[in-house]
Amino acid sequence: GSSLLTGPEGLMAKERENLKRLKCLRRYRQRYGVEALLHRQLKERRMLATDGAAQQAHTTRSSQRCLAFVDDVRCSNPSLPMTRHCLTHICQDANQALFKPCHGSEEVPCNKPVPASLSEDPCCPLHLRLPPQMYVPEQALAVADELHAAPADLYLSAAELQPTESLPLEFSD
Numbered sequence: 001g002s003s004l005l006t007g008p009e010g011l012m013a014k015e016r017e018n019l020k021r022l023k024c025l026r027r028y029r030q031r032y033g034v035e036a037l038l039h040r041q042l043k044e045r046r047m048l049a050t051d052g053a054a055q056q057a058h059t060t061r062s063s064q065r066c067l068a069f070v071d072d073v074r075c076s077n078p079s080l081p082m083t084r085h086c087l088t089h090i091c092q093d094a095n096q097a098l099f100k101p102c103h104g105s106e107e108v109p110c111n112k113p114v115p116a117s118l119s120e121d122p123c124c125p126l127h128l129r130l131p132p133q134m135y136v137p138e139q140a141l142a143v144a145d146e147l148h149a150a151p152a153d154l155y156l157s158a159a160e161l162q163p164t165e166s167l168p169l170e171f172s173d
Contacts (some may be wrong), residue, residue: 068092087113102127 011019031039033112066075077086085093091101091113102124104110114122123129 066086070077098160099113102110
């Protein structure tokens with residue numbers, strides 16, 4: 001719009017005032033001079049500080065090991081993200097709520113960590129209790145008894161199954 005309004009010669013006082021306000025609004029949030037220089041330096045410092053902190057957090061995070069001790073020897077496994085323990089020792093962390101130990105069976109106790117699910121007693125795949133069988137197959141003895149009880153006149157004898165000369169060849173063996 002400013003290219004059409006090139007000079008003050010053809011503008012009325014109201015239009016000149018509107019043009020002045022429009023130009024002020026276009027550069028309202030722009031910084032000039034010392035303020036712009038200080039703002040740019042502050043942005044650069046923030047970028048360096050956040051990049052350095054992110055790099056440092058990444059290197060320390062990837063190098064963290066599990067804090068658990070087994071027989072007075074520290075575990076060498078890397079810790080899970082956002083925790084201080086590995087997957088095998090995560091149940092030692094009292095503040096976590098995502099894993100519970102598997103209780104196993106009476107004969108074989110198991111302390112393997114299992115993701116806490118909606119069930120009250122989560123189990124590992126070795127100690128998972130299957131639901132009872134819903135389908136019960138019919139008794140095979142009852143079917144065999146019914147076959148023996150059928151009348152014998154419904155079956156053909158071996159002599160009746162032999163081909164005769166009156167049958168064409170395609171119907172005989």
